[in-house]
Amino acid sequence: MIGVKKNIIVVAAGPFQFAMINPVITRKSGAFETEEGCLSLDGVRSCTRYEEIEVDHCNGIVI
Incomplete structure (x- = not known):
């Protein structure tokens, strides 16, 4: 939405917060x-989610 092709997520896991x-x-x-x-689209949509995932990420930053 800002013209930069990056996917960024901030995770709170117990006392730790980090960005992926x-x-x-x-x-x-x-x-x-x-x-x-x-918030950007009207209505709800069906989707598949998972109980557990494993993720690799670059530039993990502990906040």
Whole structure:
């Protein structure tokens, strides 16, 4: 949305917070169907999510 091709996520895991830049899901298990909404789009949509994922990422930064 800002003209920069980066995927960035901030994760809070217990007492730790860290940023992942360009994360890639390398393993997933426990698939389930759910519905999600988005502030940018009207309505809700069906999607598949997972109970557990494993992620590789570049430039992990602990906050």
